[in-house]
Amino acid sequence: MKSDVVVVGCGPAGSLASLEAARKGVEVLILEEHKAVGEPDHCAGLVSISGLKRLDLRVPEECVLNRVYGARFFSPSGVTFTVRRRTAQAVVLDRRRFDRWLASLAHDAGAHVILGEKVDFFMARPEEAVVAVKGGEEVRGEVVVDAEGCRGRVARLAGLPRPVGRLPAVQFELAGVDGDEDFVELHFGSTFAPGFFAWVIPIENGVRVGLGAYSRPGERLKAFIKRRGLSDCKVIRKITGVIITGGPVKRTYASRIITVGDAAGQVKPTTGGGVVTGGICARVAGRVVAEAILEGKVGKPLRAYERTWRGILGREFFFMGLARKFLNKVSDRGLDVAFSAIREHGGTEVLETYGDMDFESEALKRLLVNPYILLRSILHLIV
Numbered sequence: 001m002k003s004d005v006v007v008v009g010c011g012p013a014g015s016l017a018s019l020e021a022a023r024k025g026v027e028v029l030i031l032e033e034h035k036a037v038g039e040p041d042h043c044a045g046l047v048s049i050s051g052l053k054r055l056d057l058r059v060p061e062e063c064v065l066n067r068v069y070g071a072r073f074f075s076p077s078g079v080t081f082t083v084r085r086r087t088a089q090a091v092v093l094d095r096r097r098f099d100r101w102l103a104s105l106a107h108d109a110g111a112h113v114i115l116g117e118k119v120d121f122f123m124a125r126p127e128e129a130v131v132a133v134k135g136g137e138e139v140r141g142e143v144v145v146d147a148e149g150c151r152g153r154v155a156r157l158a159g160l161p162r163p164v165g166r167l168p169a170v171q172f173e174l175a176g177v178d179g180d181e182d183f184v185e186l187h188f189g190s191t192f193a194p195g196f197f198a199w200v201i202p203i204e205n206g207v208r209v210g211l212g213a214y215s216r217p218g219e220r221l222k223a224f225i226k227r228r229g230l231s232d233c234k235v236i237r238k239i240t241g242v243i244i245t246g247g248p249v250k251r252t253y254a255s256r257i258i259t260v261g262d263a264a265g266q267v268k269p270t271t272g273g274g275v276v277t278g279g280i281c282a283r284v285a286g287r288v289v290a291e292a293i294l295e296g297k298v299g300k301p302l303r304a305y306e307r308t309w310r311g312i313l314g315r316e317f318f319f320m321g322l323a324r325k326f327l328n329k330v331s332d333r334g335l336d337v338a339f340s341a342i343r344e345h346g347g348t349e350v351l352e353t354y355g356d357m358d359f360e361s362e363a364l365k366r367l368l369v370n371p372y373i374l375l376r377s378i379l380h381l382i383v
């Protein structure tokens with residue numbers, strides 16, 4: 001088998017890179033290890049409306065489970081602040097349907113999708129790239145786009161780094177929860193979510209409640225559900241996954257291969273959300289690869305891809321990485337103090353005015369230059 005571009009993985013990043021490349025007129029073949037696109041899913045599905053606009057996606061209503069207007073933040077000992085807007089800020093997606101819809105866009109643009117084929121070999125030759133699927137069949141292409149998600153196996157075969165800061169995560173979908181359908185909740189605390197946080201995301205007649213942690217996320221989630229008063233609710237689904245908090249890998253291209261999405265660590269270190277940031281990079285990937293093929297320049301390094309996506313998101317990842325380092329170092333007491341300072345010294349207004357779920361640097365910088373918030377947080381960093 002042969003195609004101009006061979007894409008490994010049919011998640012959002014693989015589909016968006018394929019869509020862009022196919023629209024430019026090159027042949028695209030997507031190899032997906034599972035028999036159905038979008039399954040098994042591993043996501044809370046919270047995606048900003050502004051991010052979907054940036055990706056130029058009009059998501060069909062059947063993929064949308066809810067719309068939310070803001071977020072409530074809870075410190076370890078229960079200091080809270082709420083960031084709210086008048087219009088809906090994010091949608092809660094049915095990721096299985098969303099992934100299938102994205103794959104159908106790529107398919108309609110001309111990409112060929114083959115399901116049930118797991119790539120387990122990669123090699124770059126001077127004149128072509130070769131991958132092999134389980135069972136040994138070889139597929140050749142001008143370029144491989146590695147959109148395999150967090151595992152990073154194909155990237156490693158190409159000598160590219162794997163994403164770091166990987167945390168195990170668990171999420172339950174609970175039915176029969178009465179509550180505010182307009183706000184998500186983010187709960188911080190080293191007893192139940194060391195290294196990350198717990199979330200409660202409203203969906204119709206229920207919630208998605210989950211957390212990431214350095215260890216034992218399942219056990220910790222059960223304890224958190226009890227603490228949050230949700231123990232009596234019926235569990236209707238459980239998912240597990242890996243959240244990436246270490247930011248983008250150092251290098252996302254090698255000879256005849258590039259990595260996109262989770263495979264490249266293009267995930268927000270603050271929240272672990274990667275659909276929009278990975279999607280932005282995937283669109284760049286599809287365009288750069290298609291142009292290189294059409295201009296006959298694939299033999300040259302695909303550096304333009306890395307230069308372009310870092311130009312769009314490099315600063316964002318830098319500031320979100322700093323915020324993640326702070327969150328990982330600060331004590332529970334320090335977080336309580338920081339949350340009080342945000343609440344009492346204009347922090348919520350900053351977040352409401354400058355907050356952007358994907359481009360967080362502006363709001364983070366403005367929080368940091370507030371002397372009350374900065375000084376109090378630093379003083380309590382290790383207390």
Ligand SMILES: Cc1cc2nc3c(=O)[nH]c(=O)nc-3n(C[C@H](O)[C@H](O)[C@H](O)COP(=O)(O)OP(=O)(O)OC[C@H]3O[C@@H](n4cnc5c(N)ncnc54)[C@H](O)[C@@H]3O)c2cc1C
Nearest residue numbers: 009011012013033044045046119149241261262273274275
């Ligand atoms: C618990 C949890 C909650 C999350 N919540 C959110 C959220 O609310 N909002 C948000 O934006 N992000 C969230 N994320 C992150 C988000 O899920 C990822 O950033 C996003 O799915 C990355 O898309 P991707 O296309 O890069 O990778 P994936 O979605 O992982 O897709 C990779 C695809 O490649 C396939 N594949 C893997 N290896 C191979 C192979 N060798 N051969 C062929 N196919 C292969 C897989 O089967 C899969 O279909 C969450 C993650 C977790 C774990």
